[in-house]
Amino acid sequence: MTGEAAFIHALRAIATAPAARRLADDAAVLRIGGEALVLTMDTVVEGVHYLPNDPPQDVAWKLVAVNVSDLSAKGATPAGCLYSHALGASAWDTAFLAGLDEACRRFAIPLLGGDTVRMPDGAPRSFSLTALGTGAKGCPVPSRTAARPGDRVWVSGTIGDAGLGLKAALGDLDGDASALTALLARYRRPAPEPRLGVALAPLVHAMMDVSDGLMVDASRMAEASAVGVTLDVGAVPLSAAFRAVAGEVLEVRLAAMAAGDDYELLFTAPLENTARILEAASTLNRQVTAIGTIEAGAGLSLHHEGAALPLPERLGYQH
Amino acid sequence: MTGEAAFIHALRAIATAPAARRLADDAAVLRIGGEALVLTMDTVVEGVHYLPNDPPQDVAWKLVAVNVSDLSAKGATPAGCLYSHALGASAWDTAFLAGLDEACRRFAIPLLGGDTVRMPDGAPRSFSLTALGTGAKGCPVPSRTAARPGDRVWVSGTIGDAGLGLKAALGDLDGDASALTALLARYRRPAPEPRLGVALAPLVHAMMDVSDGLMVDASRMAEASAVGVTLDVGAVPLSAAFRAVAGEVLEVRLAAMAAGDDYELLFTAPLENTARILEAASTLNRQVTAIGTIEAGAGLSLHHEGAALPLPERLGYQH
Incomplete structure (x- = not known):
């Protein structure tokens, strides 16, 4: 320890x-x-x-x-x-x-x-x-511990922008100037939307924010809930600015999923809440994307193009 | 500024x-x-x-x-x-x-x-x-701003112990060992009693804690309430340990009233609440002492043995 x-x-x-x-x-x-x-x-x-x-x-x-x-x-x-x-x-x-x-x-x-x-x-x-x-009224305060097998896993917004923004801040990133500006803003000025959290609270089983990296945070949620989580790497939402600067090949996607400072919502919900989740996000003009599933078991698994993928060595920022 | x-x-x-x-x-x-x-x-x-x-x-x-x-x-x-x-x-x-x-x-x-x-x-x-x-239920949360002319001014516990305790911690104080230990404890381990604050809340007009020195804190309460405050130097309660080590001549009393870290309650109340205030403190086995009055006017005045006393240069810890 x-x-x-x-x-x-x-x-x-x-x-x-x-x-x-x-x-x-x-x-x-x-x-x-x-x-x-x-x-x-x-x-x-x-x-x-x-x-x-x-x-x-x-x-x-x-x-x-x-x-x-x-x-x-x-x-x-x-x-x-x-x-x-x-x-x-x-x-x-x-x-x-x-x-x-x-x-x-x-x-x-x-x-x-x-x-x-x-x-x-x-x-x-x-x-x-x-x-x-x-x-939020009329529902328990969501925890990290309530993900259940069969849940769909969702994330709000886009992932990896702040990680590239940090590189831009350090002068370690080249690319289109307006894209770099957008990524830097994601790093320096995260913009959570509490109204989205409020709207989602009655619809989710587990919810947490993504701050240390999507993979490490998803594995923490799985551990807290005593379930397994499988993420579909290809489904992870990347912004236009991200793709303009870094593309979206597999290794870039994995880097985005290990980057910190996203400050997006990671949540799980039963399939039957799908339409209401999409509607809640749409009302607030926010993006939400289904990126995986919860199953009996333990730990994080990755899938890409239908096949299992070994976990990278680094899943995110470890305290 | x-x-x-x-x-x-x-x-x-x-x-x-x-x-x-x-x-x-x-x-x-x-x-x-x-x-x-x-x-x-x-x-x-x-x-x-x-x-x-x-x-x-x-x-x-x-x-x-x-x-x-x-x-x-x-x-x-x-x-x-x-x-x-x-x-x-x-x-x-x-x-x-x-x-x-x-x-x-x-x-x-x-x-x-x-x-x-x-x-x-x-x-x-x-x-x-x-x-x-x-x-506390059934009464407003006391502020510093509600002292009124005619109020009696009170303080809980004893004043100046922590100031001597600091000197003891620095090795700058001689005296009876058990008294020094008691004073050091007052400096290192202040012991506020929230139940006293709760019991007093419905009985007071203004209330605050004494942390920077009785005189400077009383003058702040007077300023916040747009009133004058007069303290009777001889009435300020000193502990047995304080008196054993430092005595209680006028200059020692004034030093106690300028010393910080008392963490006692300073409050004002109408005269008719006197019996209930004494009873509330007694129930909790805590001391409260009437030390002055609030009057129309402004600022802090001191009285000693029936005569006005000029303010010392230093009233307490100034931020």
């Missing part, structure tokens, strides 16, 4: 309240006054989660967006956020606040409070944000 | 939701399903809020306790917390978790979730905790 894995194991021994969902879901779910309150917290560290020369507006946007993505994955409507700011250079902080404000407006998640701290001189800074939302 | 003051000013321009209470209270108050949800977040930074050689159990305890103190000041019962942990040496982290667990049990505030992050090598670490609680 790595130090981090051992630490999280020790944390789980403390976080025994049912609301903590064993620290194994995207968010905690606490019953308050007849409402399901959904709670999540993410921290970004300079030099680890973002680079000192990343645009501060985008660092702030992404901090809000990744938390909103967790709420969306639990079918929750954003209700507010608190965040902790480590003070730095005044111009950087002002730009950060502008991005924070923009994201809070975009996702309708009002800033309610937080803390402001000074760091020792020259120390890398970190920013923590806690987001809370209210669960 | 300092950089920090300017930044908080800019934050206030963003945090316009009524639930944010203009970022001027101890906590945010959000209505959820007929409940008043009280939310607060505090961050501690290595080398700023604690020292690398402070006992990790105590660092964790204090992080929980200062947030619980904010809940208590709003008359809220703890409902849960989320926290973000910056990984460091495994033994330190394990000891920190033990202190966190101990505090969560003591304050009945279950750990619900959070985040774990890696820091760049050698970087000072920081820990953020978000605490939530539910407001």
Whole structure:
């Protein structure tokens, strides 16, 4: 066990309240006054989660967006956020606040409070944000643990764009300028849609967000649900910008499925909900694509053009 | 305006939701399903809020306790917390978790979730905790802004112990060993009592916690309420341990009133609630002491032995 894995194991021994969902879901779910309150917290560290020369507006946007993505994955409507700011250079902080404000407006998640701290001189800074939302009415808050054999596996949006966007940010990607811009935006400004999570919540069995890579996240869902998951590599949705820059041969598809930062929804649902799922997405002008199936068994399997495919060595970002 | 003051000013321009209470209270108050949800977040930074050689159990305890103190000041019962942990040496982290667990049990505030992050090598670490609680039934959540002329001013517990405890921790204080131990414990392990805040909530006009020094916090309450506050220096409650080590001459009393980290409740109430306030505290075996009055006017005034006293230069910790 790595130090981090051992630490999280020790944390789980403390976080025994049912609301903590064993620290194994995207968010905690606490019953308050007849409402399901959904709670999540993410921290970004300079030099680890973002680079000192990343645009501060985008660092702030992404901090809000990744938390909103967790709420969306639990079918929750954003209700507010608190965040902790480590003070730095005044111009950087002002730009950060502008991005924070923009994201809070975009996702309708009002800033309610937080803390402001000074760091020792020259120390890398970190920013923590806690987001809370209210669960969809009339259905349980979806978890990662409820996928069932026979379910269809779905994903929202397109996969792999942010992974290419990161390459573009690092100057490691050539191609059509407008496509590169679109991919970079997917990396820097993820745009989860909580209304889609709310609309899907009553229709799904399991739901989570894709943040560390489609394959690794799908295998986590399978493990949490004690089922097997098979993904059809050819069905994984790629954007026009992705295809323009990278094509869509098998190895490129597998790279997309291992890339992080998608912040899309991965969910499973019984076949009979197919029409309602497509309609819910269509109403919100969002794409959803069936990409696989859940079966009795364990772990992740891949299929391509009707044949089984060995798993690549790397499935995504492993903590 | 300092950089920090300017930044908080800019934050206030963003945090316009009524639930944010203009970022001027101890906590945010959000209505959820007929409940008043009280939310607060505090961050501690290595080398700023604690020292690398402070006992990790105590660092964790204090992080929980200062947030619980904010809940208590709003008359809220703890409902849960989320926290973000910056990984460091495994033994330190394990000891920190033990202190966190101990505090969560003591304050009945279950750990619900959070985040774990890696820091760049050698970087000072920081820990953020978000605490939530539910407001007392049948009365508004007390704010800092509702003190009224004619109110009596009260404080819970004793004042100045943690200030002496800090000196003891730094090796700058001599005296009776058991008194020093008691003072050090007040500094390292503050022990707010949320049940006292809950019991007082229906009886008070304004309430807040004392964290930066009794004088500076009282002057902040006066400013927020647009009233004047007069404190009777001789009435400020000092513990037996405090008096054993430092005595209680005027200058010592003023130092106690400027010292931080008390985490006691400062509140104002109409005279006719006096008996009920004393009874509420007595039921919980907690001390409350009347220390002053609210009047029309502005700012902080001090009285001692019937005469006005000029304000000392330093009223407490100024952000």
